[in-house]
Amino acid sequence: xxxxxxxxxxxxxxxxxxxxxxxxxxxxxxxxxxxxxxxxxxxxxxxxxxxxxxxxxxxxxxxxxxxxxxxxxxxxxxxxxxxxxxxxxxxxxxxxxxxxxxxxxxxxxxxxxxxxxxxxxxxxxxxxxxxxxxxxxxxxxxxxxxxxxxxxxxxxxxxxxxxxxxxxxxxxxxxxxxxxxxxxxxxxxxxxxxxxxxxxxxxxxxxxxxxxxxxxxxxxxxxxxxxxxxxxxxxxxxxxxxxxxxxxxxxxxxxxxxxxxxx
Amino acid sequence: xxxxxxxxxxxxxxxxxxxxxxxxxxxxxxxxxxxxxxxxxxxxxxxxxxxxxxxxxxxxxxxxxxxxxxxxxxxxxxxxxxxxxxxxxxxxxxxxxxxxxxxxxxxxxxxxxxxxxxxxxxxxxxxxxxxxxxxxxxxxxxxxxxxxxxxxxxxxxxxxxxxxxxxxxxxxxxxxxxxxxxxxxxxxxxxxxxxxxxxxxxxxxxxxxxxxxxxxxxxxxxxxxxxxxxxxxxxxxxxxxxxxxxxxxxxxxxxxxxxxxxxxxxxxxxxxxxxxxxxxxxxxxxxxxxxxxxxxxxxxxxxxxxxxxxxxxxxxxxxxxxxxxxxxxxxxxxxxxxxxxxxxxxxxxxxxxxxxxxxxxxx
Numbered sequence: 091x092x093x094x095x096x097x098x099x100x101x102x103x104x105x106x107x108x109x110x111x112x113x114x115x116x117x118x119x120x121x122x123x124x125x126x127x128x129x130x131x132x133x134x135x136x137x138x139x140x141x142x143x144x145x146x147x148x149x150x151x152x153x154x155x156x157x158x159x160x161x162x163x164x165x166x167x168x169x170x171x172x173x174x175x176x177x178x179x180x181x182x183x184x185x186x187x188x189x190x191x192x193x194x195x196x197x198x199x200x201x202x203x204x205x206x207x208x209x210x211x212x213x214x215x216x217x218x219x220x221x222x223x224x225x226x227x228x229x230x231x232x233x234x235x236x237x238x239x240x241x242x243x244x245x246x247x248x249x250x251x252x253x254x255x256x257x258x259x260x261x262x263x264x265x266x267x268x269x270x271x272x273x274x275x276x277x278x279x280x281x282x283x284x285x286x287x288x289x290x291x292x293x294x295x296x297x298x299x300x301x302x303x304x305x306x307x308x309x310x311x312x313x314x315x316x317x318x319x320x321x322x323x324x325x326x327x328x329x330x331x332x333x334x335x336x337x338x339x340x341x342x343x344x345x346x347x348x349x350x351x352x353x
Numbered sequence: 354x355x356x357x358x359x360x361x362x363x364x365x366x367x368x369x370x371x372x373x374x375x376x377x378x379x380x381x382x383x384x385x386x387x388x389x390x391x392x393x394x395x396x397x398x399x400x401x402x403x404x405x406x407x408x409x410x411x412x413x414x415x416x417x418x419x420x421x422x423x424x425x426x427x428x429x430x431x432x433x434x435x436x437x438x439x440x441x442x443x444x445x446x447x448x449x450x451x452x453x454x455x456x457x458x459x460x461x462x463x464x465x466x467x468x469x470x471x472x473x474x475x476x477x478x479x480x481x482x483x484x485x486x487x488x489x490x491x492x493x494x495x496x497x498x499x500x501x502x503x504x505x506x507x508x509x510x511x512x513x514x515x516x517x518x519x520x521x522x523x524x525x526x527x528x529x530x531x532x533x534x535x536x537x538x539x540x541x542x543x544x545x546x547x548x549x550x551x552x553x554x555x556x557x558x559x560x561x562x563x564x565x566x567x568x569x570x571x572x573x574x575x576x577x578x579x580x581x582x583x584x585x586x587x588x589x590x591x592x593x594x595x596x597x598x599x600x601x602x603x604x605x606x607x608x609x610x611x612x613x614x615x616x617x618x619x620x621x622x623x624x625x626x627x628x629x630x631x632x633x634x635x636x637x638x639x640x641x642x643x644x645x646x647x648x649x650x651x652x653x654x655x656x657x658x659x660x661x662x663x664x665x666x667x668x669x670x671x672x673x674x675x676x677x678x679x680x681x682x683x684x685x686x687x688x689x690x691x692x693x694x695x696x697x698x699x700x701x702x703x704x705x706x707x708x709x710x711x712x713x714x715x716x
Contacts, residue, residue, distance in 0.1 A: 167610030201594030
């Protein structure tokens with residue numbers, strides 16, 4: 091099924107005043123888009139329209155031929171899997187139980203899972219490397235382990251689009267790279283809000299830059315990340331280089347005027 | 354890395370949380386049910402007139418089947434008219450309070466929640482105390498006090514609900530703050546009503562009501578209260594997995610297909626009715642709504658599909674035994690049951706809390 095995601099002219103805010111203005115972007119089926127921007131630029135706010143926390147004031151959200159805003163909430167949760175920011179709830183659930191909650195939109199009226207759901211959960215735990223601690227409560231896991239459980243829960247939704255809100259939070263370098271590699275290899279459309287421009291450059295097919303509530307650039311990382319854009323919207327001095335080993339674009343950042351300060 | 358062989362062996366039984374999580378749910382339910390039945394029979398036999406369990410069973414079976422029991426009519430009256438409705442009311446009240454506590458804890462995402470946190474019991478108290486101190490229970494009809502308490506609980510619930518809604522959203526923290534504030538206000542009103550009355554008999558009644566008592570148990574009240582609680586448990590059982598999502602937080606619940614505000618509103622209405630129906634016939638019995646859900650979670654984990662039936666049975670057991678103790682400890686004088694639920698429930702809960710591996714209590 092086609093999973094091209096189209097965000098068309100979306101304005102959204104927490105009350106009547108929009109935080110994000112007229113956002114428009116297209117994520118092709120199976121592509122990974124990184125949404126980057128300074129703190130408070132509206133990344134999470136925009137993502138929240140994709141899973142029904144916030145309703146756009148204006149604009150449309152289309153997934154393939156389907157109108158995300160018109161479908162029932164439950165269908166939305168089958169189409170869009172979400173790694174939410176860890177909000178310290180449900181720590182008494184074991185990892186296994188927490189991932190099974192990802193099956194909720196697929197369960198019947200009584201909310202009782204069957205063998206097929208168990209298989210999906212087992213597979214999601216395996217793919218995220220959570221099997222070893224599947225029977226431990228979330229309260230006993232490290233922040234990084236919990237983050238991987240949240241990813242497994244999103245995978246258990248078996249979505250057409252995966253929304254990742256700051257997926258690398260709490261993760262050590264190996265797992266930061268691992269979670270993004272995993273997201274790439276899933277062959278689903280991915281929209282990820284990332285703080286690290288360098289990780290965005292390495293793993294995303296497309297980056298969208300959100301600054302003060304407006305999308306100011308969309309395109310391949312090597313084209314979007316220019317010294318001019320980094321200075322104008324992130325207030326940093328940056329260079330784009332090719333990774334000496336893999337050849338992927340990398341972003342090196344310095345404070346503005348860092349050269350002068352050092353001399 | 355883990356292998357597929359290992360994952361195949363990681364069975365859901367091992368993945369269930371709680372100190373006794375590995376015990377199959379069917380065994381837990383059956384065990385608790387048998388314990389409750391045995392407790393009921395033993396409890397019916399205990400009192401100023403002691404009746405052996407076999408004779409209790411005879412009398413109850415005879416009434417249920419319409420046959421003759423052949424036991425002494427006086428004993429039969431004690432068993433069937435006095436103690437059986439009282440023990441069954443204990444079952445209804447215990448189940449209702451424990452489930453209400455479980456739901457409030459999920460709604461406010463905090464393990465210290467119980468029906469009191471939403472002000473529901475305080476509202477019921479105002480209704481009951483108004484009837485006791487103004488009309489007087491002697492002149493009021495049998496259903497006046499329960500009806501006033503029920504109405505008090507529901508009106509309070511409505512008020513808290515309206516106060517905690519902001520821009521169409523119902524947030525956990527606001528719910529607690531509004532509930533506690535309204536509860537304090539109504540508590541003050543209750544104290545005022547109590548102090549204003551010169552009638553010491555009414556003061557004694559109010560004290561009993563506020564600490565809870567099952568002494569007023571009668572078949573007709575039991576049937577009404579039991580029917581309401583029973584009917585409410587069905588939709589709640591259906592909602593158990595969605596309650597799980599509510600505990601995760603606003604965003605996660607929404608991401609997994611449940612609108613948190615709407616679900617919280619539905620649960621609020623169901624919990625208000627549940628609490629009202631129970632408090633109206635038993636007064637405000639404390640600690641059951643707080644302790645039993647926490648105990649259920651410590652023993653059987655966080656999944657509401659499992660803790661809800663456990664709360665029904667465990668709550669019933671706790672109240673049946675607390676009431677039995679309330680009748681016996683200072684016999685022939687009766688104690689308010691709230692003293693016993695505190696005395697039995699809290700130490701046991703603290704013991705389990707100390708023994709639990711993590712020492713953490715969440716929702």
